[in-house]
Amino acid sequence: MEIEKYLLEKKEIVDSALERYLPKEVDFPASLHKAIRHSLFAGGKRIRPILSIAAFEAVGGKGNGVLPFACALEMIHTYSLIHDDLPAIDNDDYRRGKPTCHKVFGEAIAILAGDALLTEAFKLMTTRFPQNDSIDKGLILDVVNEVAQASGILGMVGGQAVDIESEGKEVDLPIIQYIHTHKTGALILVSVRVGAKLGRATEEVLKTITHYGERVGLAFQIEDDILNIEGKTALLGKKTGGDLSKGKATYPSLFGLEESKRRAKELIDLAINALISFGPEANPLREIARFIISREY
Amino acid sequence: MEIEKYLLEKKEIVDSALERYLPKEVDFPASLHKAIRHSLFAGGKRIRPILSIAAFEAVGGKGNGVLPFACALEMIHTYSLIHDDLPAIDNDDYRRGKPTCHKVFGEAIAILAGDALLTEAFKLMTTRFPQNDSIDKGLILDVVNEVAQASGILGMVGGQAVDIESEGKEVDLPIIQYIHTHKTGALILVSVRVGAKLGRATEEVLKTITHYGERVGLAFQIEDDILNIEGKTALLGKKTGGDLSKGKATYPSLFGLEESKRRAKELIDLAINALISFGPEANPLREIARFIISREY
Numbered sequence: 001m002e003i004e005k006y007l008l009e010k011k012e013i014v015d016s017a018l019e020r021y022l023p024k025e026v027d028f029p030a031s032l033h034k035a036i037r038h039s040l041f042a043g044g045k046r047i048r049p050i051l052s053i054a055a056f057e058a059v060g061g062k063g064n065g066v067l068p069f070a071c072a073l074e075m076i077h078t079y080s081l082i083h084d085d086l087p088a089i090d091n092d093d094y095r096r097g098k099p100t101c102h103k104v105f106g107e108a109i110a111i112l113a114g115d116a117l118l119t120e121a122f123k124l125m126t127t128r129f130p131q132n133d134s135i136d137k138g139l140i141l142d143v144v145n146e147v148a149q150a151s152g153i154l155g156m157v158g159g160q161a162v163d164i165e166s167e168g169k170e171v172d173l174p175i176i177q178y179i180h181t182h183k184t185g186a187l188i189l190v191s192v193r194v195g196a197k198l199g200r201a202t203e204e205v206l207k208t209i210t211h212y213g214e215r216v217g218l219a220f221q222i223e224d225d226i227l228n229i230e231g232k233t234a235l236l237g238k239k240t241g242g243d244l245s246k247g248k249a250t251y252p253s254l255f256g257l258e259e260s261k262r263r264a265k266e267l268i269d270l271a272i273n274a275l276i277s278f279g280p281e282a283n284p285l286r287e288i289a290r291f292i293i294s295r296e297y
Numbered sequence: 298m299e300i301e302k303y304l305l306e307k308k309e310i311v312d313s314a315l316e317r318y319l320p321k322e323v324d325f326p327a328s329l330h331k332a333i334r335h336s337l338f339a340g341g342k343r344i345r346p347i348l349s350i351a352a353f354e355a356v357g358g359k360g361n362g363v364l365p366f367a368c369a370l371e372m373i374h375t376y377s378l379i380h381d382d383l384p385a386i387d388n389d390d391y392r393r394g395k396p397t398c399h400k401v402f403g404e405a406i407a408i409l410a411g412d413a414l415l416t417e418a419f420k421l422m423t424t425r426f427p428q429n430d431s432i433d434k435g436l437i438l439d440v441v442n443e444v445a446q447a448s449g450i451l452g453m454v455g456g457q458a459v460d461i462e463s464e465g466k467e468v469d470l471p472i473i474q475y476i477h478t479h480k481t482g483a484l485i486l487v488s489v490r491v492g493a494k495l496g497r498a499t500e501e502v503l504k505t506i507t508h509y510g511e512r513v514g515l516a517f518q519i520e521d522d523i524l525n526i527e528g529k530t531a532l533l534g535k536k537t538g539g540d541l542s543k544g545k546a547t548y549p550s551l552f553g554l555e556e557s558k559r560r561a562k563e564l565i566d567l568a569i570n571a572l573i574s575f576g577p578e579a580n581p582l583r584e585i586a587r588f589i590i591s592r593e594y
Contacts, residue, residue, distance in 0.1 A: 023449075023450045023451055028455075028458075028459050028462065028475070029450075029455050029458035029459045029462060031458060031462055032450060032454070032455060032458040033450070036450075079412075083408055083409075083412060086408065088403070088404035088405045088408060089405045089408065106385070107385035108385045108386045108461050109458065109461065111380055111383065111385060111386065111408065112380075112454050112457055112458050112461075114412070115376075115380060115411070115412075115415065115454050116449055116450045116454045116455075118412065118415055118416065119415065119445050119448050119449035119450075119454060120445070120449050120450060122419045122441065122445045123442055123445035123446055123449055126438045126439075126441045126442035126445065127442055128438075128442075136434075137434035137435045137437075137438055138434045140434075140438060141423045141425075141434055141437060141438065142423075144419065144423045144441070145420055145423035145424055148416050148417070148419045148420035148423065149420055151416050152320075152413055152416035152417050152420055153320045153326075153329060153330070153333075153413045153416075153417060154320055157329070157409050157412050157413045157416060158325075158326050158329060158413075160409055161325075161326035161328060161329040161406060161409050162325050162326045164405050164406065164409075165325065165326060165328055178325070
């Protein structure tokens with residue numbers, strides 16, 4: 001299948017860039033470097049950086065100036081997983097078939113590894129590389145600001161906090177949508193927007209890309225919740241059913257599995273429809289959208 | 298005493314700017330907003346932002362373009378305190394006479410409050426304000442990059458990790474110095490450098506300010522360790538003796554109290570000597586240096 005080849009190719013580019021961008025391991029603090037690498041190279045799909053690159057290329061971006069930003073988004077995603085897995089939050093022992101960061105390195109180092117990854121993401125986005133030296137500095141500042149907005153109180157961290165506050169409570173659709181659009185959706189949306197902005201998309205094109213990103217972000221979270229119920233432990237690398245036992249508010253808990261699948265499919269159709277004005281240059285974005293609801297992990 | 302009036306005046310400017318810059322409280326996530334404010338407005342001395350402002354003014358900086366950066370540094374400092382106090386790290390119940398963030402809001406929200414503050418700091422530094430619109434965008438990127446460097450693996454977080462790794466072990470002077478210069482020194486140093494850079498200091502002046510910042514940063518940590526032994530609980534707002542019971546590596550544990558005091562005093566003299574080429578415009582920097590080893594909290 002062609003999309004799998006595309007994903008693999010881009011994943012390799014992202015993986016080797018991440019390796020290059022990470023601070024080199026020094027004598028100490030060895031535990032911190034090991035903990036970061038343990039989680040950052042644990043077999044993640046690299047969906048967010050690949051979405052950035054695909055959006056950059058879809059709007060006609062040239063060169064690889066998007067790469068540091070794409071990698072920064074993966075670092076932010078990974079930091080959020082490390083902190084989410086902590087005993088005080090989701091208390092997960094396994095992720096992608098490997099013991100979680102705090103199970104291997106202890107809670108203290110896991111907290112610091114997350115803090116370090118978040119900080120390194122902002123360092124990376126503001127580093128001068130030959131490949132991004134031609135990008136307008138005001139545009140870079142604007143992009144970094146948008147990433148911070150999407151990751152912070154009004155974005156990912158805010159969604160995570162509402163998720164925690166809602167555990168074990170009866171919640172309605174507006175709350176579930178708030179959690180989804182903030183906890184997962186905001187970082188996916190900003191991934192495509194960062195790619196499009198760095199590719200110098202016009203306002204009109206950016207609006208289109210935004211419609212795509214909003215729908216893909218929400219579908220992604222619904223699919224995650226579906227996999228948490230009926231996914232295969234062997235493929236997910238972690239136990240299923242965790243949301244249910246924690247009383248988490250999800251689409252399946254509110255609408256049931258079938259209706260959730262129908263909504264995820266509908267969102268993906270809407271995301272692809274949003275790209276109607278694009279030619280084949282947006283095929284990767286279309287295929288990634290389809291992949292998101294067909295994946296098994 | 299004049300320095301206390303200066304510190305109070307600048308603290309009020311910083312406090313009201315922090316209030317302005319924080320995302321406004323919304324319906325939810327209320328717990329997150331409350332947790333952030335609990336720690337950010339817990340009576341901190343605002344030493345880092347005041348050092349930034351004092352360095353900015355000492356090199357001839359005009360206007361208040363330094364203010365968002367000064368406040369961002371305080372947010373980063375506060376996030377590090379919230380995470381340090383967690384049970385998995387220092388397990389402290391009190392700070393500045395108030396229960397620590399996780400004691401009031403729980404560990405999950407405390408972790409997220411720290412994450413949010415770190416993220417908001419980077420959002421703040423990359424936000425366009427009328428007062429910093431005239432600052433060169435390349436300079437802003439450079440400053441944000443330096444703050445990230447000082448806060449991350451090669452700076453504050455790295456120092457914290459080595460501190461944790463060293464607990465209960467015999468450590469030598471190079472390790473203690475690594476911990477001090479990274480865990481505390483890096484953020485204090487970058488505070489004065491950010492102020493000087495935004496004030497358009499020449500390379501020569503920046504070098505001088507750097508010498509000052511390095512010495513003040515190290516003296517600050519030594520004084521903290523001294524206060525941890527002989528400080529007054531009522532003034533510090535937390536129990537003393539914590540370092541000793543945790544087997545923490547400190548100057549007093551290696552050299553004893555008297556020698557530590559002598560070294561702190563010597564460092565402050567060297568910091569003030571570094572400013573020899575400055576006139577009265579650097580008096581606040583000189584006074585802050587003296588304050589650092591005379592403070593009781």
